[in-house]
Amino acid sequence: MLQVWALDGIPEITPGDDLVTVIADAAAGGLADGDIIVVTSKVVSKAEGRILAADDREEAITAETVRVVASRPTPNGGTTRIVQNRLGMVSAAAGVDASNTPHGTILLLPEDPDASARLIAAGLRERLGVEVGVLVSDTLGRAWRDGQTDHAIGAGGVHVFEDLRGETDAEGRSLVVTMPCVADELAAATDLVKGKAARRPVAVVRGRADLVGSLDLPGARSIVRPLERDMFRLGADEAYAEGFAAGAASVTPSSAP
Amino acid sequence: MLQVWALDGIPEITPGDDLVTVIADAAAGGLADGDIIVVTSKVVSKAEGRILAADDREEAITAETVRVVASRPTPNGGTTRIVQNRLGMVSAAAGVDASNTPHGTILLLPEDPDASARLIAAGLRERLGVEVGVLVSDTLGRAWRDGQTDHAIGAGGVHVFEDLRGETDAEGRSLVVTMPCVADELAAATDLVKGKAARRPVAVVRGRADLVGSLDLPGARSIVRPLERDMFRLGADEAYAEGFAAGAASVTPSSAP
Numbered sequence: 001m002l003q004v005w006a007l008d009g010i011p012e013i014t015p016g017d018d019l020v021t022v023i024a025d026a027a028a029g030g031l032a033d034g035d036i037i038v039v040t041s042k043v044v045s046k047a048e049g050r051i052l053a054a055d056d057r058e059e060a061i062t063a064e065t066v067r068v069v070a071s072r073p074t075p076n077g078g079t080t081r082i083v084q085n086r087l088g089m090v091s092a093a094a095g096v097d098a099s100n101t102p103h104g105t106i107l108l109l110p111e112d113p114d115a116s117a118r119l120i121a122a123g124l125r126e127r128l129g130v131e132v133g134v135l136v137s138d139t140l141g142r143a144w145r146d147g148q149t150d151h152a153i154g155a156g157g158v159h160v161f162e163d164l165r166g167e168t169d170a171e172g173r174s175l176v177v178t179m180p181c182v183a184d185e186l187a188a189a190t191d192l193v194k195g196k197a198a199r200r201p202v203a204v205v206r207g208r209a210d211l212v213g214s215l216d217l218p219g220a221r222s223i224v225r226p227l228e229r230d231m232f233r234l235g236a237d238e239a240y241a242e243g244f245a246a247g248a249a250s251v252t253p254s255s256a257p
Numbered sequence: 258m259l260q261v262w263a264l265d266g267i268p269e270i271t272p273g274d275d276l277v278t279v280i281a282d283a284a285a286g287g288l289a290d291g292d293i294i295v296v297t298s299k300v301v302s303k304a305e306g307r308i309l310a311a312d313d314r315e316e317a318i319t320a321e322t323v324r325v326v327a328s329r330p331t332p333n334g335g336t337t338r339i340v341q342n343r344l345g346m347v348s349a350a351a352g353v354d355a356s357n358t359p360h361g362t363i364l365l366l367p368e369d370p371d372a373s374a375r376l377i378a379a380g381l382r383e384r385l386g387v388e389v390g391v392l393v394s395d396t397l398g399r400a401w402r403d404g405q406t407d408h409a410i411g412a413g414g415v416h417v418f419e420d421l422r423g424e425t426d427a428e429g430r431s432l433v434v435t436m437p438c439v440a441d442e443l444a445a446a447t448d449l450v451k452g453k454a455a456r457r458p459v460a461v462v463r464g465r466a467d468l469v470g471s472l473d474l475p476g477a478r479s480i481v482r483p484l485e486r487d488m489f490r491l492g493a494d495e496a497y498a499e500g501f502a503a504g505a506a507s508v509t510p511s512s513a514p
Binding site: 003072090139147149161170180186189223224230240245248250 | 327356408438446448450462465490497498501502
């Protein structure tokens, strides 16, 4: 049995707030060994002071962008930019967020969500004497499927993959190809109790204590597929355009003076 | 509080089995109004007799494929084919499955997973007198991120999206862009209790009765992004190659005889 609930009573977070104290207070002694705490990146960003004036939004997106993957005009005259950000994540607007932020401001993603998750996990373990794991979550769109789901962008003391290598299915065949991304599944599960409009940015999952471990476990950065194995490293239109230019150049007579 | 648990005592499913009876027996009176039952597509396929000899695997993948999105050689000399199948889903091998199947056999996806989900939901509602919803789930890889997560490929009597249009965030701004795909999040949550190696293909989610509704609700087919809005309708290499050929052709002198 898995139990998933959001913590009530998380106050509005402002720069400098100690999330360990905030979460420990809200949990009010209700955490146990093996619990996994999933914290919305938004409150981590707020606590870390990753706040900019909204006027700087386009500039901020550009600054957070390592690589433009795809872009497309929006109906209202803007541009949707799908980019890979400095954390390796592919998402719209590089994770620069203007919802649920103080008016006139935008939020950048945490500087290093894996480090943030580890810090909160270490703090809660020390403060409460319980071995919990921590994920930092973000709401992401997907290729091929409409809508968004929550994903893990930071992990501290939680296995991000369930390693089935060496295990066999009920017929005795190897499950080598299957590597469930449990961190993303945990983040998705907590979105079902957090709600987008409500101020419930922290949720707890109880029942998968086997996924909680050392603070040295690989972070959520390890979920990002390396570019050389990424068949969708560029949008179809963008790749076509690159190919078209290269194709045209390949047969243009070299008649330059 | 969300509760998620797998049903024990689901027997090996064979063609012709009635999943309504199987699930009702395994639940043993433990279902309530608003519960959402998530059934692994594998057992739906088995019950529906979607079983072929393993020798026909490549042929079956081709038959299920509407459109090749990307392909790449594997280290062992095979080919990974990412394709869009007749259900609109983009996945590896068109969902043709060789794990947890009787030796020497493969499984096709259910003919119409939305219809399967509605049939099971209708049957359980009638049999047990409780208004439950049903999702059919499948394990899918993702663009940009390693590992797999479970997704909804069929839905009966469950809202697949949480519609936040018209709602505002805590600062009063519209949440119009956000449309959480709760069906995929529910499927992901149940993967955490099903296990891949165990024979626990049916799980129950309790605590989101607000997502359960009429059997006429749109199915999981509505999650598939239409091709004209899909920025990743083709792999980067494939789109580049198409563009290259078109670019080369665009400047080749038309000197054909």
